[in-house]
Amino acid sequence: MKLPTPPAVRTTATKSPPPMKTVVRRLKFESELDLSFGEHVAERAYGQKLLSCIQCGTCSATCPLSQYMDYTPRRIIAMTREGFKDEVLNSLTIWLCASCYACTVQCPREIHITDVMYALKREAIARGFYPARNPIPVLAKAFFERVRHDGRNTESRLLITLYLRTNPFKMLKEALLGFHLFRTGRLTLKKEKIKGMKEFRTMIDSAGPQKEAVPL
Amino acid sequence: MSYLYFPGCSLRSTGRPYEESILAVFRKLDIPLTELDDWNCCGATAYVSIDENKAFTLAARNLALAERMHSNGNAGEDLMAPCSACYLVLEKTQHYIKTDEGVKRDVTAALQRGGFDYKGTTKVRHPLDILVNDIGLERIAKAVVRPMKGINVACYYGCQVVRPFETFDHAAYPTTMDRLVTALGARAIDWPMKARCCGGSLTGTIQEAGLRLNRALLLEATKRGANVILTCCPLCQHNLECYQKRINRRFGESINIPVAYFTQFIGLALGIPPKELGIQRLFIPLKFAETPGKEAHAHA
Structure with a gap:
């Protein structure tokens, strides 16, 4: 896993300016989402509690690995619930989770977050999303x-x-x-x-x- | 008092000193252990990433074997699993068999096809729990021949022995091992990272992240004056000990702190020869292991 390399320092003003970055931002509408994804995952992770997440962020704050993740655990829960299936299954987050259960014991909604991560890993492996x-x-x-x-x-x-x-x-x-x-x-x-x-x-x-x- | 013993794959390989010291300490304390006959791998965290039902079935076979051995009168009903991952996987399987109808139905059916009729009576225990809560600190303290005076210990619990079920200790701030080393005459340092994750198998897969987690733990223990870190899990021990050189190279640190199993530490206090505890297998030598303190001579 490579960390992003910092941009090279430009020393002289004579050098040509950096090429314009093309940022692709695209709206995603409900029709492109998989709206049943949240319920599907919740069923496999012991309880519909996943759907009752209040987005407090305790999981992200407790997780010792969240600083290295592309999406924090809180965002993964939100995206799963809203049906962003491709983004969730392609994320690094699910592979970085080391199953230490720190989030699971702290979650005020008693969501089994580690089990959610396991369910997402299974989905990703079964569908070749890695x-x-x-x-x-x-x-x-x-x-x-x-x-x-x-x-x-x-x-x-x-x-x-x-x-x-x-x-x-x-x-x-x-x-x-x-x-x-x-x-x-x-x-x-x-x-x-x-x-x-x-x-x-x-x-x-x-x-x-x-x-x-x-x-x- | 007797226990069934589930070694798990790690204790036959990288965790060999853990097994040696557990067997030596239980022998010294006269607590019989019977190895679970024909035990299989618990499945660890990898199996459940592929197929949950197969993972539960895999673990449940061990629970069923234990129940069978107990009902044949060959051992106690408590199954002791020293590796944190084995401990949690077995415990979690037992938990879901009891609480989830679907899991119970599927696992029972699969077990029956293998000739098992599992009633669900096996209790999964960790040696830390057994030593402190069953055998008791008083009895262990009485057996000490070499008080570990003057040694500052960072007790490291890791994650899966206390989380998520908190069966015998607090999830974020456990104290069982601290009380144990205090009873042996050592000083347990107070540090907030005792149950923070070491990254598990990340050191082998996404190493950059794994090394960072271990570096944080090692620096904190060193800063607080620990002479040794004690662990109760073969993977934590491996991560904290074997990657120290790499962490020093990678981040320009100069960490050098021995990491041993808590059972090795007990063994030394009980006067068991270091060789029988696998002390020679550690990468970073335990200096105090070979030089018994004055107290040891006074007892001799």
Whole structure:
């Protein structure tokens, strides 16, 4: 994730003026919004309380990551409720949420904001609404496959899969840390696996019906 | 008093010293632990981002295994999960099975196809809760052979052990670990960031954001004079310890503070040899671990 680079400092007046910025602002009318989106998400995040948000901003103030988000949690709630589906599902906010539940316990309306973020992540992953190399959906998917396969997660193997699928060069950057963990006996390639694999897969594969399968 | 023990995947890898110290401390206090037979991954925060029903089913299999082991008379009914993420996922699954009809129906049906008949009796507990509220500070204090005098501790709880359910402590200002280290003779420093998030897996995914969260925590603990940060979660420990060098390089800081598990700290106070507690596995050495204070000699 790159931070925006500051504009270069212009030293002399002889240089040509910067090109005019084209700012595209467009009105969005109700017909372009997905008005059922709010209710759809609320249903998946335990309770219609999402719709009763009073926009107080306590969630944004509590969130340790809101300063790095493109939309603060308060705005995400408002936009979800009003049906700005594309903007919400394309936002960085839902991927930055680290599920620390700080907002959820402080919310005066008792909205399960962390569960809302999870519901939005699921929608975004199911609909492919994320940049190809965004590591978080890739990590989630790799984790999902590994656990379905073995019943347990082997951290070292999961990380190798993550780097191969996102940025193999990053693996070199992390190699020293990996070596130190290995040296202190805190990283092993040995696979963790459960015994009752057959019943396990029957259970996981049959779990459902998946609520998310309902078309928007 | 006996407990079922759910290690979780982290305690078999990066969190290995956590498992070693938990087992050593419970052995020393004579509290039997039985490992949950054939436990599976709890699903962490990633599984629920893909499919909620599968995530609940995954976690519920462990709850059902625990219930089965308890009803066969093999262990107590409390399932101890030391990793904060495992603890919360299991707790949350139990909570939604009890409160949401839809989740209960779907999960029960999936479990039945795997041959489980889950009644919902398993209780999920964290070792911090068990040590302080079941075993009790009095009993632990009595077992101390090496009071941790003169050590300033920053107790770091992280997020998921207290939030969102506040099962055994306050969501924003918990005190359980502070009381525990005080009983061991150390001084718990007062700091407002004890339950602020470390970013979890962000250090591996959106690292620029993850490093900033950890930097804030490390600076505050150092500024307030802590000699060590104690954690109760393998991911918090990993983030706070393993990225210190990178944070120093990236932001021009000079942070150097050991980060250990609270169970390692208890173990040292109870006179357990550092090797059995996995102290040698820490990146930043715990200087006071190897040099017992005067008090230890007086007891010997």
